[in-house]
Amino acid sequence: MHVGIVGLGLIGGSLALDLRSLGHRVWGMSQRESTCQEALARGVIDAYYCLGSPLPPDTDIVVLCPPLDCIIPTLAALVPYLPAQTIVTDVGSVKAPIVQGAEALWQRFVGSHPMAGNNNKGIGAAQGGLFRGRPCAVVAAAGAELGEAVADLWRQVGMTIYFCSGEEHDRAVAWISHLPVMVSAALNLACDREANGAVKALGEKLASSGFADTSRVGGGNPALGRLMAQLNREALLLALDHYQASLQAIRETIENQSWSNLENLLCHAQALRQHYLGQG
Amino acid sequence: MHVGIVGLGLIGGSLALDLRSLGHRVWGMSQRESTCQEALARGVIDAYYCLGSPLPPDTDIVVLCPPLDCIIPTLAALVPYLPAQTIVTDVGSVKAPIVQGAEALWQRFVGSHPMAGNNNKGIGAAQGGLFRGRPCAVVAAAGAELGEAVADLWRQVGMTIYFCSGEEHDRAVAWISHLPVMVSAALNLACDREANGAVKALGEKLASSGFADTSRVGGGNPALGRLMAQLNREALLLALDHYQASLQAIRETIENQSWSNLENLLCHAQALRQHYLGQG
Numbered sequence: 001m002h003v004g005i006v007g008l009g010l011i012g013g014s015l016a017l018d019l020r021s022l023g024h025r026v027w028g029m030s031q032r033e034s035t036c037q038e039a040l041a042r043g044v045i046d047a048y049y050c051l052g053s054p055l056p057p058d059t060d061i062v063v064l065c066p067p068l069d070c071i072i073p074t075l076a077a078l079v080p081y082l083p084a085q086t087i088v089t090d091v092g093s094v095k096a097p098i099v100q101g102a103e104a105l106w107q108r109f110v111g112s113h114p115m116a117g118n119n120n121k122g123i124g125a126a127q128g129g130l131f132r133g134r135p136c137a138v139v140a141a142a143g144a145e146l147g148e149a150v151a152d153l154w155r156q157v158g159m160t161i162y163f164c165s166g167e168e169h170d171r172a173v174a175w176i177s178h179l180p181v182m183v184s185a186a187l188n189l190a191c192d193r194e195a196n197g198a199v200k201a202l203g204e205k206l207a208s209s210g211f212a213d214t215s216r217v218g219g220g221n222p223a224l225g226r227l228m229a230q231l232n233r234e235a236l237l238l239a240l241d242h243y244q245a246s247l248q249a250i251r252e253t254i255e256n257q258s259w260s261n262l263e264n265l266l267c268h269a270q271a272l273r274q275h276y277l278g279q280g
Numbered sequence: 281m282h283v284g285i286v287g288l289g290l291i292g293g294s295l296a297l298d299l300r301s302l303g304h305r306v307w308g309m310s311q312r313e314s315t316c317q318e319a320l321a322r323g324v325i326d327a328y329y330c331l332g333s334p335l336p337p338d339t340d341i342v343v344l345c346p347p348l349d350c351i352i353p354t355l356a357a358l359v360p361y362l363p364a365q366t367i368v369t370d371v372g373s374v375k376a377p378i379v380q381g382a383e384a385l386w387q388r389f390v391g392s393h394p395m396a397g398n399n400n401k402g403i404g405a406a407q408g409g410l411f412r413g414r415p416c417a418v419v420a421a422a423g424a425e426l427g428e429a430v431a432d433l434w435r436q437v438g439m440t441i442y443f444c445s446g447e448e449h450d451r452a453v454a455w456i457s458h459l460p461v462m463v464s465a466a467l468n469l470a471c472d473r474e475a476n477g478a479v480k481a482l483g484e485k486l487a488s489s490g491f492a493d494t495s496r497v498g499g500g501n502p503a504l505g506r507l508m509a510q511l512n513r514e515a516l517l518l519a520l521d522h523y524q525a526s527l528q529a530i531r532e533t534i535e536n537q538s539w540s541n542l543e544n545l546l547c548h549a550q551a552l553r554q555h556y557l558g559q560g
Contacts, residue, residue: 185549186527219553222546247466266502269465273499
């Protein structure tokens, strides 16, 4: 296979590393030529191209890995140079608006969302095996054959594929990805509201793994959090409705000192989490 | 030092292991004699006693490690057998009501809250080094000398000591420990409210480290969550007030499509978290 990767950050660079180690040819493209040069020097890619130059005519798949709000503009800029048979996919964390916009620009487009990553950024963070054992959503509105070709790419780097519509994907990630960001960010903001300086300082000293875990995704990339909310607003607001109602239900048991009701809610939460994470 | 440990679970057992490896003598006590026998066989303790039998007269410190709601009843049952000079401490995650109740039963009582642990339970989970590098709150209402003796015990197993009042402790842990449990439990409960079965199933498949981390403490021991809320109700309700206001502020930016305001809130959340966790 000959694969082009546009955007050589953690995801794009790690994908390139895995594909090359499987024997595929990989070309890269980045806004900054210095990133391409570093990727080439580190053996992450076989070659690189700049926007405006012809692309290899035997390119099978191009994977768009720029920031979420640059996926459509990047595709629009690439279209004049794409070989006719090339399949294009992306790695954006929102799918319905991206798949809709991208299909209007390029018929052979399939949306992807590989659920992999860590807190590191840039080509220096690229690592082999990042995708192994992780799930990947594939939105193949353009047809099953194109969808299978893209699914095969992700399967080769170790991912489990879930085909779905863009709308199903976006509602699902509103719950398990976008809602947690807002819930966790609110925890960070709330702790700053403690008025007693001694108590606040003590809290910072005593903060342990429970606080670290619950507050983690709310301390992530603010620009990405904003874009996820912008592109998935309705599903996120619906998830927030349910979340606020669930928290209020917990709160009322504490206000009313209905302790066995609180314990029942916490038991239910425990059982649900084991179910979600496949430990049930 | 001769130390008695009452309650041989993860915390009690791990403390016993560390103290013995430092050369101290450690006796144990547990509701179930089989737990004592296992602890003795595994070399966690030097000896064990059952409630009602005389305790070693040279016991310097007794550490109460039973479940949170059993600390005061356990102390009440032990008092007739405690040597007069023995200092008693506990490991409960709420301090003001426990210190108040315990001091009425035993003058030489100091409250402790070692911030260490994991999801494992029972004597089989006991491990060396559990406390190393972790913070420990010490409430020495009975005097600085007793407080220093208890602080020294925790320092010997590698903890950093923060002296505070019971009220300061309870307000601080409401923010960084009890609030996260409720916030995280509500996330688990909310995700169950998705009405579309396909979306719900997809969410479960795609759930990744972000969901796993944010939902973790909300999937913990329900009985402990209930007791923390019961014993720290006012501080937890105050923290919930602020949390609900913070989340509503985030929600309003999404409702009103005030995207730069949302990004500002998320930037603030990111900066606060780095500060809380000492990465700032």
